[in-house]
Amino acid sequence: MSKVLKLAIAFLRERKTRTVLTVVATSAAVSMVIWVTSSYEALHKTYDEYANLALGRYELAIAPISGEPTDYVPHEAVNSLREDAAVNAVDPMWAGRIPVVELQDAPLPIEQTARGRDSGSGSHSPLPSLMFIATDAPEPPFEMAEGDWVGGESDEAPNSEDVVPNIVVRADVATRRGISLGDQLTLELPRPNASGETTLAVNVGGIVNAPTLHGAGSAGIPMLTPSSGEAFLSVPLIERITGEPFQISLLGVAVDPKADITKFRFSWGPRLSDYSVPLQFQQAFEIEEALDQASAAQNVRMQSYAATGVAMLVAMLVIFCSLSMGVTERIRQYAILRAVVLTRSQVGSLIVIEGLVLGIVGLVAGIALGWGLLKFVESLFGSLLYHGVGFGTSSLVLATIAAIGGALLASIIPAYQATRVKPVDAMAPRQAASGSTSLTWPSLIVGTILLAIGPLLSFVFPPNEEKIWFAMAASFASIAIGFVVLAPSIVVLVDRLFGPLLARVFSVDPKLLASQVTSNIWRTVGASVSMAFGLGLFVGIQVWGFTMLEAFVPGDWTPDAIAILEPGLPVEEVTKIAALPDVDESRCLPLVVEQPRLVDDITGSAARPSVIRQDNVIIVGLDPRGAFSGHTPLLQLDWVEGNADEAVAKMQQGHACVVPDHFLAETGLRLGDTIAVDPPRNAGATAAYTIVGSVKLPGWHWQTKLTGLRPRTHRAAALIFADYDSVADDFDLPVASHVWLSYAHDSVDDEKLENSIAGLVKSAHGPRAASDEVGVKVVSIESIRDRLLNGARRWLWMISVLPLVTLLIASIGVLNVILASVRARRWEFGVLRSIGFTSNELARAILVEGLMIALMAAVLSIGFGILTGWCGAELAQYVSFFGGLHPPMVIPWIPIVGGAVFVGVLGMLTATWPAVSIRRSRPMSLLQSGTDAM
Numbered sequence: 001m002s003k004v005l006k007l008a009i010a011f012l013r014e015r016k017t018r019t020v021l022t023v024v025a026t027s028a029a030v031s032m033v034i035w036v037t038s039s040y041e042a043l044h045k046t047y048d049e050y051a052n053l054a055l056g057r058y059e060l061a062i063a064p065i066s067g068e069p070t071d072y073v074p075h076e077a078v079n080s081l082r083e084d085a086a087v088n089a090v091d092p093m094w095a096g097r098i099p100v101v102e103l104q105d106a107p108l109p110i111e112q113t114a115r116g117r118d119s120g121s122g123s124h125s126p127l128p129s130l131m132f133i134a135t136d137a138p139e140p141p142f143e144m145a146e147g148d149w150v151g152g153e154s155d156e157a158p159n160s161e162d163v164v165p166n167i168v169v170r171a172d173v174a175t176r177r178g179i180s181l182g183d184q185l186t187l188e189l190p191r192p193n194a195s196g197e198t199t200l201a202v203n204v205g206g207i208v209n210a211p212t213l214h215g216a217g218s219a220g221i222p223m224l225t226p227s228s229g230e231a232f233l234s235v236p237l238i239e240r241i242t243g244e245p246f247q248i249s250l251l252g253v254a255v256d257p258k259a260d261i262t263k264f265r266f267s268w269g270p271r272l273s274d275y276s277v278p279l280q281f282q283q284a285f286e287i288e289e290a291l292d293q294a295s296a297a298q299n300v301r302m303q304s305y306a307a308t309g310v311a312m313l314v315a316m317l318v319i320f321c322s323l324s325m326g327v328t329e330r331i332r333q334y335a336i337l338r339a340v341v342l343t344r345s346q347v348g349s350l351i352v353i354e355g356l357v358l359g360i361v362g363l364v365a366g367i368a369l370g371w372g373l374l375k376f377v378e379s380l381f382g383s384l385l386y387h388g389v390g391f392g393t394s395s396l397v398l399a400t401i402a403a404i405g406g407a408l409l410a411s412i413i414p415a416y417q418a419t420r421v422k423p424v425d426a427m428a429p430r431q432a433a434s435g436s437t438s439l440t441w442p443s444l445i446v447g448t449i450l451l452a453i454g455p456l457l458s459f460v461f462p463p464n465e466e467k468i469w470f471a472m473a474a475s476f477a478s479i480a481i482g483f484v485v486l487a488p489s490i491v492v493l494v495d496r497l498f499g500p501l502l503a504r505v506f507s508v509d510p511k512l513l514a515s516q517v518t519s520n521i522w523r524t525v526g527a528s529v530s531m532a533f534g535l536g537l538f539v540g541i542q543v544w545g546f547t548m549l550e551a552f553v554p555g556d557w558t559p560d561a562i563a564i565l566e567p568g569l570p571v572e573e574v575t576k577i578a579a580l581p582d583v584d585e586s587r588c589l590p591l592v593v594e595q596p597r598l599v600d601d602i603t604g605s606a607a608r609p610s611v612i613r614q615d616n617v618i619i620v621g622l623d624p625r626g627a628f629s630g631h632t633p634l635l636q637l638d639w640v641e642g643n644a645d646e647a648v649a650k651m652q653q654g655h656a657c658v659v660p661d662h663f664l665a666e667t668g669l670r671l672g673d674t675i676a677v678d679p680p681r682n683a684g685a686t687a688a689y690t691i692v693g694s695v696k697l698p699g700w701h702w703q704t705k706l707t708g709l710r711p712r713t714h715r716a717a718a719l720i721f722a723d724y725d726s727v728a729d730d731f732d733l734p735v736a737s738h739v740w741l742s743y744a745h746d747s748v749d750d751e752k753l754e755n756s757i758a759g760l761v762k763s764a765h766g767p768r769a770a771s772d773e774v775g776v777k778v779v780s781i782e783s784i785r786d787r788l789l790n791g792a793r794r795w796l797w798m799i800s801v802l803p804l805v806t807l808l809i810a811s812i813g814v815l816n817v818i819l820a821s822v823r824a825r826r827w828e829f830g831v832l833r834s835i836g837f838t839s840n841e842l843a844r845a846i847l848v849e850g851l852m853i854a855l856m857a858a859v860l861s862i863g864f865g866i867l868t869g870w871c872g873a874e875l876a877q878y879v880s881f882f883g884g885l886h887p888p889m890v891i892p893w894i895p896i897v898g899g900a901v902f903v904g905v906l907g908m909l910t911a912t913w914p915a916v917s918i919r920r921s922r923p924m925s926l927l928q929s930g931t932d933a934m
Helices: 002-014 016-045 047-051 075-082 171-177 235-242 261-273 285-329 331-340 344-384 393-419 441-460 465-505 521-550 571-578 624-628 644-651 661-667 700-706 724-730 750-768 781-799 801-824 826-834 839-878 893-920 923-928
Strands: 060-064 087-103 129-135 144-147 166-170 184-188 199-208 231-233 250-255 279-281 561-569 583-594 618-622 638-641 656-660 674-678 687-696 719-723 736-743 775-780
Touching: 002 016, 002 344, 016 285, 016 344, 016 393, 016 801, 060 261, 075 087, 075 250, 075 261, 087 235, 129 235, 166 171, 171 199, 199 235, 231 235, 261 279, 285 331, 285 344, 285 393, 285 521, 285 801, 331 344, 344 393, 441 465, 441 839, 465 521, 465 839, 521 781, 521 801, 521 839, 521 893, 561 571, 561 750, 571 583, 571 736, 571 750, 583 624, 583 724, 618 624, 618 724, 624 644, 624 719, 638 661, 644 656, 644 687, 644 719, 656 661, 661 687, 700 781, 719 724, 750 775, 775 781, 781 801, 801 826, 801 839, 801 893, 826 839, 826 923, 839 893
Parallel strands: 129 231, 166 199, 618 719, 656 687
Antiparallel strands: 060 250, 060 279, 087 129, 087 184, 087 250, 144 199, 166 231, 184 199, 561 736, 561 775, 583 618, 583 736, 638 687, 656 719, 674 687
């Protein structure tokens, strides 16, 4: 083995430039892995903190669906939940702010940061206040830092004037406001109690380590959760402070770890709506954002795995090109070694050792480079990195897999080729470079069949959800292999089609350029595939992203804007808005909106929730005739089932509705079926609506998200239209909360229109309406589209960085190929110089060769990216949370063409060094050193 190792190192030293470039590319791939995985390492440090950020030791929280501070959780809900076998604990909590007068007989310091400032009320106003949570829970929701939880010995008689009751303060609040264990706070009571007290002294008996959201200020998240509490006290103490019986603001629910929390939540959803004060699980946007921080760490971990896979493939392609070129050049040397000293297996192990040496050196260099970059970034932006910089076991393991795994995979084919060399080959004359200038029909047929597998699995024979991952793997693998099989034919086609054109553009003799890229077709294929890998991922991400986005961009069916009215307007007053000069009077309708729960889980949200598999719907009441019928209806809808005239006639009779087509596909309902919902303000009074039409509503999600059409929770299964009177009566909506309108002309100023509508609202409510009670906002459809598209483009470009970095790394492998190609033809270039070709013409020919390889890579990657993006977007409908809408394919040509141009420029830049080298070489030098190492 020692002699094989020495030979491997000698062969690597023989081609120093090639070895260095291969190591550089491998180290760059390794550092890319470290860069991505370091994010996961950093997040993992606070994984538990984020996992429990909002709810502490509770998996769920329950609060009134209205969100009004005057609505409380009925006490009977507590007993019902405690009877459920899946519930380990239910802890009632009161939440509210209490002004603090003094700390240790001195004013309590107010936080100095703008976000941390708050004020209380009362005679000492402005005062600092704390958000208190009162509970009788025997255990704290978070880990105690020091002291005891509320309910200790000093709290046994909290109503006794001789005992100073204890409270617990959150650790970050104590640090900011200078509160320590054992300190005494003086609270201001909202009203004098039975003893005439206006203030109450409390003792800080404990400090709790409730986590806070980094970067979000001291207030944490805005939704009420256990982590919202800045201080905690006992139930008897809050009754003494407020002078009222204990009321429940929210419930903390601890669920059995063995229970399915999703099924539990959705099974209890309808029951919570039936209480006198309808309740819901705290799953609003702000809480999910907090809970999703743990998912964010999971997503980053998945990104690190993806980066490892990409880096391993890049390292494999780069090392493969290097080893493959070495095998081609050393056929005679291997034959002599076989005849003299080495066995077939030793020759194969020689290639594997070469690959491993390249991988190990690249791994060490990549770790050093990645660690150096992380430290450099930490030194510059340490204060902005909430999680710091992580570099641990995961980073090292994944980097090792990328480098060593790529090296081993890259060694397989070259090792096999080397073992096929026979001792007699040492006597055979050197073979000319292999090439083919004709298309191979078998490869075209096989490649086309492989490419067809992806669309067939995605569209013709769609799999069920259990087999979707197999379908994805089979689809993408068949497409990738299909393009590799077609690559030689694509090389020949590009050479034929673009060769003469590029020869003319660069003033190169067509005969000099003819068949340059096909003189060693497999070397060219390897270089093209290396470059196509990164660009193909980039194109695939763009096609997949914009195709998925298409379902969420508001379509042409929607009017120009929605006006949000606070407070609302009676229907008869909306006619004044329609009469405004900026409003199209014929296309302006009042709306009443509610978001009730479905009586039955007809969408299957308990099994697998998604963007359209939810337990509630948005129901909009409007005038059906003005909305759907006539020459210029308010909503320009594409009817899938039913028609406008029949639907309007049935809706005018009451309790009929029009639904989006995806809702019928997801639920299995048909026209004539009934939807039953629970009105949030009238628990137990079920409302039913008959489906009379199905329409396409692309983009309704974002329109409802940004216009206040989701009054209850942040997700809904569908946007449903019904007649105004039925919705207003069923859901107790006396006034219109929104106005849907079209502009009278193209130059409408939204701010001016807002002011005009606000004036009408104030006038309608008379002098009793205070100015701060009137809030009108006009949200234009163009602003929604711009916000969505701009955010989506930024996100897509962020995740496209990795493929572009991959492309840059792969270009080093392409440089290796061009250098090897030029080195092998040095004697040929010397002959060409001797018979009259200029050095500039030869240099231009090499530049064109680099451009040709880039063109082949662009053709491969655009085809691969469009096909995989299209199939991926379709298959994602069955597994993605945002799936189920089946949008048409969208090809974003601007980024795709930009990527192709970038590859072309990169190809020419890659060829610049070899071109300059040949241009500077003298003819005699080229003739004499044609077989020397570079």
